[in-house]
Amino acid sequence: MSFIKRSSACLLVACALPLMANAASEPSTPSYGEELQGFQYPYPLHHFAFHSQGQALQMGYMDVAPTGTANGHTAVLLHGKNFCAATWGDSIKALSDAGYRVVAPDQIGFCSSTKPADYQYSFQQLSANTHALLASLGIDKADMIGHSTGGMLATRYALMYAPQTEKLVLVNPIGLEDWKALGVPWRSVDQWYERELKLDAKGIRTYEQNTYYAGQWKPEYDRWVDMLAGLNKGPGHKRVAWNSALIYDMIFTQPVFYELPNLKVPTLLLIGDADTTAIGSDIAPPEVKARIGHYKVLGKQAAKLIPGAQLVEFPGMGHAPQMEDPAGFNRVLIERLSSL
Secondary structure (H helix, E strand, O other): OOEEEEEOOOOOOOOOOOOOOOOOOOOOOOOOOOOOOOOOOOOOOEEEEEEEOOEEEEEEEEEEOOOOOOOOOEEEEEOOOOOOHHHHHHHHHHHHHOOOEEEEEOOOOOOOOOOOOOOOOOHHHHHHHHHHHHHHOOOOOEEEEEEOHHHHHHHHHHHHOHHHEEEEEEEOOOOOOOOOOOOOOOOOHHHHHHHHHOOOHHHHHHHHHHHHOOOOOOHHHHHHHHHHHHHHHOOOHHHHHHHHHHHHHHHHHOOOHHHHHHOOOOEEEEEEOOOOOOOOOOOOOHHHHOOOOOHHHHHHHHHHHOOOOEEEEEOOOOOOHHHHOHHHHHHHHHHHHHHO
């Protein structure tokens, strides 16, 4: 395969899609392009062009040089399903100030990256895409930091590319349990697609407030609701929903949970212990729903499964501690990275 790097003069944004649906779009919701054109990223957005599965694709990414004294390390930030590289803005600044080079990509199917008409999604494929991006940037080793679905991806990357992974940081990763094995019903891709077509700002906000932020809400979260809802409302609406459906199928059917004991890199778990995220909890029987998504338990279990893992819990915080308390989270992240 041939890989080409090129920059985009535009400052775009993109994202993934939420897990709850409402029927109609709110009139005030902005509309963004299929690759989140119109939404501004916190740092210049570049694009990595490559071929995969017989088609030309491109990944949007930010590559931020250290502003503090360079420490020779690169931090790669991997976003979650309902997030984008842009949502890492505060952490990018903190890491750059601490001397890290920071690369934050949008995965294929998400945000500012290509939404293929057809793609066989796997965490192995997304890891290979990310590895190719880093190779194109001359990065041989990196600290991999993954949030939510990005935590599943970072885990798979560390399993596939252990020599290139200096440290692994998992921020409220999903996939610390196997939902289907625990009794969550399977959805077909067609069912996911119909569900994703109905997403709107009101449904996104309700879901995120209840699940991600432990019932709390801050005005700064509205920007991320608009990001998701605007992408879904835009001209690429159907293509965005189709890719989202394929990605949900990947998440549900490709657990990394069973391979946590195989990790061979220094690993840090950063867990908001009030998080209740669990794929398919909306259709799970009551007795199943009651026993999934308990991060206060899941974080401790994962720390025991991963050899030598360190665990830091953020009491009372939900799915995105890096967004709920950026200053506190980034202080812990940088301190622990240097000592891991």
